[in-house]
């Protein structure tokens with residue numbers, strides 16, 4: 001694994017659609033650990049683009065859990081963090097997304113899509129990695145009737161290439177992975193792919209640190225960012241997901257253990273961080289890891305465990 005360039009800005013970006021669990025603790029360990037070790041800044045972004053599934057109680061739970069772990073976003077004191085409105089909540093200013101989209105519309109890259117998921121499943125001529133590839137049904141049709149779905153034309157001459165700090169050189173072709181990208185859904189909600197791309201750009205994120213499950217999203221986010229006008233793309237580091245000490249994938253239930261649940265059962269923050277470090281391959285045992293020591297597990301960047 002290569003070290004990030006000092007002075008980077010990264011983010012922790014949970015969605016308030018559920019409680020934080022061990023998988024989030026792993027991501028937080030990588031985000032804050034690398035930032036503390038290699039001189040980076042961490043922004044907290046509440047990714048509440050999916051308005052139908054977000055709950056204020058989950059957002060509060062995220063703040064409580066981070067506070068308990070001792071992981072404080074940069075630029076905020078613990079006190080500010082607990083008191084004020086959370087900065088960088090996506091829903092705080094959704095007009096930004098419409099403004100960015102207008103840029104793409106100006107280049108005739110956007111078209112309405114009225115397809116339901118079931119219709120796409122019937123029409124799709126391919127699935128890539130379990131994903132439906134949108135076959136472009138509505139491309140070339142005029143403004144649609146029902147719904148507010150919008151897609152962006154993703155055609156390109158060459159695959160998107162990037163050099164993941166941990167996984168090395170990657171090449172992804174969004175057209176064969178997913179087809180034209182849905183940027184607003186039929187209910188008028190901005191999608192994860194669009195919102196995250198706009199936010200990473202506008203917030204000056206130049207290193208994205210996230211789990212390997214999101215690796216297939218990276219090429220399309222890079223392409224979208226370029227179409228939007230971002231000239232300097234961020235760097236990426238995709239970390240391992242939770243895995244059992246003996247290499248097996250953790251069962252859904254243990255991977256889903258809520259941090260609040262662990263706290264109630266008497267776990268300490270250091271025990272949770274120690275387990276997260278073990279389960280994502282940063283230390284050989286689940287020995288407690290104090291928050292003050294999270295930089296240390298990133299001293300040696302080889303992937304030994």
Ligand code: GLU
Nearest residue numbers: 013014015047196210214
């Ligand atoms: N909000 C996403 C999640 O909770 C993270 C997105 C990202 O890191 O790009 O899975």
Ligand code: ZN
Nearest residue numbers: 113114115138
């Ligand atoms: Zn369609």
